[in-house]
Amino acid sequence: xxxxxxxxxxxxxxxxxxxxxxxxxxxxxxxxxxxxxxxxxxxxxxxxxxxxxxxxxxxxxxxxxxxxxxxxxxxxxxxxxxxxxxxxxxxxxxxxxxxxxxxxxxxxxxxxxxxxxxxxxxxxxxxxxxxxxxxxxxxxxxxxxxxxxxxxxxxxxxxxxxxxxxxxxxxxxxxxxxxxxxxxxxxxxxxxxxxxxxxxxxxxxxxxxxxxxxxxxxxxxxxxxxxxxxxxxxxxxxxxxxxxxxxxxxxxxxxxxxxxxxxxxxxxxxxxxxxxxxxxxxxxxxxxxxxxxxxxxxxxxxxxxxxxxxxxxxxxxxxxxxxxxxxxxxxxxxxxxxxxxxxxxxxxxxxxxxxxxxxxxxxxxxxxxxxxxxxxxxxxxxxxxxxxxxxxxxxxxxxxxxxxxxxxxxxxxxxxxxxxxxxxxxxxxxxxxxxxxxxxxxxxxxxxxxxxxxxxxxxxxxxxxxxxxxxxxxxxxxxxxxxxxxxxxxxxxxxxxxxxxxxxxxxxxxxxxxxxxxxxxxxxxxxxxxxxxxxxxxxxxxxxxxxxxxxxxxxxxxxxxxxxxxxxxxxxxxxxxxxxxxxxxxxxxxxxxxxxxxxxxxxxxxxxxxxxxxxxxxxxxxxxxxxxxxxxxxxxxxxxxxxxxxxxxxxxxxxxxxxxxxxxxxxxx
Amino acid sequence: xxxxxxxxxxxxxxxxxxxxxxxxxxxxxxxxxxxxxxxxxxxxxxxxxxxxxxxxxxxxxxxxxxxxxxxxxxxxxxxxxxxxxxxxxxxxxxxxxxxxxxxxxxxxxxxxxxxxxxxxxxxxxxxxxxxxxxxxxxxxxxxxxxxxxxxxxxxxxxxxxxxxxxxxxxxxxxxxxxxxxxxxxxxxxxxxxxxxxxxxxxxxxxxxxxxxxxxxxxxxxxxxxxxxxxxxxxxxxxxxxxxxxxxxxxxxxxxxxxxxxxxxxxxxxxxxxxxxxxxxxxxxxxxxxxxxxxxxxxxxxxxxxxxxxxxxxxxxxxxxx
Numbered sequence: 009x010x011x012x013x014x015x016x017x018x019x020x021x022x023x024x025x026x027x028x029x030x031x032x033x034x035x036x037x038x039x040x041x042x043x044x045x046x047x048x049x050x051x052x053x054x055x056x057x058x059x060x061x062x063x064x065x066x067x068x069x070x071x072x073x074x075x076x077x078x079x080x081x082x083x084x085x086x087x088x089x090x091x092x093x094x095x096x097x098x099x100x101x102x103x104x105x106x107x108x109x110x111x112x113x114x115x116x117x118x119x120x121x122x123x124x125x126x127x128x129x130x131x132x133x134x135x136x137x138x139x140x141x142x143x144x145x146x147x148x149x150x151x152x153x154x155x156x157x158x159x160x161x162x163x164x165x166x167x168x169x170x171x172x173x174x175x176x177x178x179x180x181x182x183x184x185x186x187x188x189x190x191x192x193x194x195x196x197x198x199x200x201x202x203x204x205x206x207x208x209x210x211x212x213x214x215x216x217x218x219x220x221x222x223x224x225x226x227x228x229x230x231x232x233x234x235x236x237x238x239x240x241x242x243x244x245x246x247x248x249x250x251x252x253x254x255x256x257x258x259x260x261x262x263x264x265x266x267x268x269x270x271x272x273x274x275x276x277x278x279x280x281x282x283x284x285x286x287x288x289x290x291x292x293x294x295x296x297x298x299x300x301x302x303x304x305x306x307x308x309x310x311x312x313x314x315x316x317x318x319x320x321x322x323x324x325x326x327x328x329x330x331x332x333x334x335x336x337x338x339x340x341x342x343x344x345x346x347x348x349x350x351x352x353x354x355x356x357x358x359x360x361x362x363x364x365x366x367x368x369x370x371x372x373x374x375x376x377x378x379x380x381x382x383x384x385x386x387x388x389x390x391x392x393x394x395x396x397x398x399x400x401x402x403x404x405x406x407x408x409x410x411x412x413x414x415x416x417x418x419x420x421x422x423x424x425x426x427x428x429x430x431x432x433x434x435x436x437x438x439x440x441x442x443x444x445x446x447x448x449x450x451x452x453x454x455x456x457x458x459x460x461x462x463x464x465x466x467x468x469x470x471x472x473x474x475x476x477x478x479x480x481x482x483x484x485x486x487x488x489x490x491x492x493x494x495x496x497x498x499x500x501x502x503x504x505x506x507x508x509x510x511x512x513x514x515x516x517x518x519x520x521x522x523x524x525x526x527x528x529x530x531x532x533x534x535x536x537x538x539x540x541x542x543x544x545x546x547x548x549x550x551x552x553x554x555x556x557x558x559x560x561x562x563x564x565x566x567x568x569x570x571x572x573x574x575x576x577x578x579x580x581x582x583x584x585x586x587x588x589x590x591x592x593x594x595x596x597x598x599x600x601x602x603x604x605x606x607x608x609x610x611x612x613x614x615x616x617x618x619x620x621x622x623x624x625x626x627x628x629x630x631x632x633x634x635x636x637x638x639x640x641x642x643x644x645x646x647x648x649x650x651x652x653x654x655x656x657x658x659x660x661x662x663x664x665x666x667x668x669x670x671x672x673x674x675x676x677x
Numbered sequence: 678x679x680x681x682x683x684x685x686x687x688x689x690x691x692x693x694x695x696x697x698x699x700x701x702x703x704x705x706x707x708x709x710x711x712x713x714x715x716x717x718x719x720x721x722x723x724x725x726x727x728x729x730x731x732x733x734x735x736x737x738x739x740x741x742x743x744x745x746x747x748x749x750x751x752x753x754x755x756x757x758x759x760x761x762x763x764x765x766x767x768x769x770x771x772x773x774x775x776x777x778x779x780x781x782x783x784x785x786x787x788x789x790x791x792x793x794x795x796x797x798x799x800x801x802x803x804x805x806x807x808x809x810x811x812x813x814x815x816x817x818x819x820x821x822x823x824x825x826x827x828x829x830x831x832x833x834x835x836x837x838x839x840x841x842x843x844x845x846x847x848x849x850x851x852x853x854x855x856x857x858x859x860x861x862x863x864x865x866x867x868x869x870x871x872x873x874x875x876x877x878x879x880x881x882x883x884x885x886x887x888x889x890x891x892x893x894x895x896x897x898x899x900x901x902x903x904x905x906x907x908x909x910x911x912x913x914x915x916x917x918x919x920x921x922x923x924x925x926x927x928x929x930x931x932x933x934x935x936x937x938x939x940x941x942x943x944x945x946x947x948x949x950x951x952x953x954x955x956x957x958x959x960x961x962x963x964x965x966x967x968x969x970x971x972x973x974x975x976x977x978x979x980x981x982x983x984x985x986x987x988x989x990x991x992x993x994x995x996x997x998x
Contacts, residue, residue, distance in 0.1 A: 381745045401790040414782050418833045429993040440823035448815035455800035534839045540778040548757045560734035560902045569741035571804040583808020591816040595975035
């Protein structure tokens with residue numbers, strides 16, 4: 009605990025170094041190098057703690073904060089798991105940024121806020137009272153807002169930052185109200201006090217709803233996701249990776265801390281709501297991702313999808329916990345938390361990869377990339393691992409979480425409520441759909457960006473990035489493979505947090521299997537072994553390669569592509585990102601996004617080029633936000649009249665307000 | 678005793694892998710022969726696919742100039758993934774060494790990995806056909822995979838497991854009887870199998886006509902030993918799906934662990950018979966139906982998804998677990 013606090017203090021200090029000395033060329037090295045060390049140290053500390061069992065709880069009360077209120081910090085297993093994800097991501101981002109942010113046009117706009125952002129996230133995870141939690145939450149939001157504004161000269165960025173600020177304030181306001189409800193009449197803002205006096209069912213449900221709105225807006229749950237694809241790509245790539253892969257996890261932590269720890273006994277329908285919201289988020293998020301041409305926007309939308317998957321897991325866990333089946337709750341919870349770690353890893357790979365591509369080509373538009381596998385072989389290899397892992401392909405880590413989630417869904421019939429029985433089947437179908445679409449999405453992403461022929465001169469002249477950046481991409485890629493092949497390593501880390509939230513560890517219920525088998529007893533005795541699968545694939549592939557090269561023709565001739573005898577010389581004749589997405593758009597997305605195609609075909613004889621334009625709308629904007637904005641404007645207009653009242657009218661207004669309040673007090677007494 | 682069983686399971690596993698590998702081209706050949714006869718042609722001999730594969734293996738690889746290492750690695754990965762998946766499905770016995778390694782969900786994911794790499798390879802050379810095939814293949818998969826998982830859900834609800842061996846044991850033990858939801862699941866799985874194996878009405882395995890092809894467009898640039906591997910993987914996939922359908926819905930004849938050589942023999946014979954009748958039925962179906970337009974696939978597979986979901990929901994409601 010003391011060590012983590014020291015780390016947070018060191019981050020704050022580095023933030024100050026970033027502000028005061030950013031005119032010095034060394035500030036860049038100091039901040040990034042320092043952050044790599046501090047975050048790496050913090051990650052290692054929690055890792056050792058979790059590896060050693062990790063069930064102990066450390067409390068630290070700092071004599072700072074509001075008058076008569078100390079800041080209390082607490083480190084338990086749940087915090088530790090998320091601290092691991094945050095600081096691992098932070099360390100990798102610092103290493104990547106060391107090299108990547110060197111050419112930042114205005115370093116003073118990034119350097120101070122990068123350490124502060126991480127400090128804020130760390131502080132949220134160790135907060136033990138509502139004040140510290142909310143202060144840290146705001147700290148995290150504001151510092152990331154400033155990071156989004158890093159390239160403030162572009163109008164689009166300013167708009168993204170504005171939308172982000174509005175959504176962040178909305179989220180914090182919801183959380184503030186939720187804490188108000190939880191604190192109750194006694195006004196105990198410490199988490200211990202809240203835990204000791206859980207609110208009644210109605211107020212707890214209100215608080216849960218507010219938390220879902222507050223944390224959900226930060227995590228990017230549909231329809232509160234609209235800021236995310238604007239804000240995440242606007243920041244520099246290593247910051248995008250942090251915002252997308254790590255900050256959304258802090259929001260997930262908020263959800264878990266509230267729903268599984270603070271509010272006492274959960275009600276089953278909270279989990280149902282959570283799972284449905286998660287399923288919708290997953291499918292809508294991946295459909296959006298499939299339609300994007302901007303690499304970083306695509307990755308941001310894919311984060312929406314992954315958050316959806318995690319929230320499905322949380323929802324299932326909550327339902328099972330409320331129904332008194334802790335073993336199954338533990339299974340779903342393990343899947344959710346493993347996916348938290350996984351997503352932090354593969355989002356780092358992919359956003360860093362996008363950053364590397366941006367460095368090498370200056371392009372973010374998929375349709376201007378292509379063929380990078382030849383010119384950036386190492387980046388391409390690691391990104392392939394990332395793309396395969398996020399598409400949940402065995403034997404990588406994404407599949408392990410997916411497998412456990414499916415096992416949890418399969419237990420739906422054990423539940424009593426018929427809504428849940430049917431709901432689980434539908435959620436399973438949506439989960440499967442989102443997985444399959446994610447694979448399509450990343451085939452499109454990888455195939456268009458890295459494979460084929462270069463679609464622009466910039467892509468043609470791309471060069472591999474330096475080894476510092478590459479190492480920051482390589483480490484998470486290796487970790488993805490390791491967790492996939494030996495998932496128990498990661499699961500044993502999560503186990504104490506699981507026990508804390510669901511009351512049972514994943515393998516408590518008499519589960520079996522050694523280190524290489526994943527066989528939770530709560531999953532009908534089904535088993536999966538990434539290790540065995542990996543070994544078998546390795547042996548069979550070696551065998552196939554050996555046999556073929558031993559007995560078959562071994563010669564290779566290079567030639568122009570065949571392409572049914574018609575080779576077109578222009579690389580733009582390849583399938584583009586939009587053409588790849590077109591069939592899927594027609595099947596799934598035309599109705600949802602109201603896509604409109606306009607084909608402008610010149611008459612015979614005219615020499616102007618034919619044009620094709622595609623227009624898509626986000627229904628969340630049209631149906632939710634635009635009406636809300638209009639309503640706010642309307643109300644503001646009405647309220648505007650209040651400025652022009654006479655003194656008499658003001659006084660009578662106050663009088664009536666007082667009367668109404670007194671009546672309310674009288675009624676409630 | 679346990680040691681002997683484990684050893685036997687290992688031996689059976691190897692036999693199984695060699696068996697599916699040996700039977701796969703024969704099955705494709707049989708479908709072609711029956712189809713040709715139904716159309717009034719003489720057709721190629723049964724062994725033609727074997728000859729084709731050996732001929733391809735002897736040829737040089739003509740590699741497009743722009744092809745990367747991914748293009749060259751993919752055939753091996755695809756072949757291995759599908760071979761492994763085929764090895765997991767009980768064909769003649771449930772006593773297989775690899776059963777615990779992967780259940781049905783992992784099997785679907787293995788097929789998904791093969792498809793992932795094949796689609797990437799289609800886009801690697803940088804021609805429009807490759808991209809076209811990949812894009813359509815991923816669209817089909819996006820609908821077929823959820824449908825297949827829902828079929829698995831229905832079965833898992835009934836049998837309480839997704840482990841293939843246990844499903845076979847459960848079905849063989851009887852007590853399942855005829856159920857509407859199982860029927861729905863079977864129809865849905867058949868539709869998925871047709872789509873996934875690039876058969877009529879979704880795709881035409883015999884065509885090289887650009888406008889209609891999906892799978893063929895994706896692998897258009899492959900040649901020599903690479904093409905041989907891809908073709909073999911495709912044939913294995915057909916065996917895999919037939920074995921899967923047989924193992925879930927018609928498991929009779931499959932021997933359990935610890936049964937004698939006679940049971941094994943019966944298992945082998947029934948498996949070959951099942952494959953042969955599957956080939957005849959597939960050929961009958963393919964000759965009696967026309968190919969669909971590409972944009973009807975969504976409806977076809979959406980139907981499969983809906984059927985499987987209905988099946989699962991019926992079961993959820995009716996079993997009342």
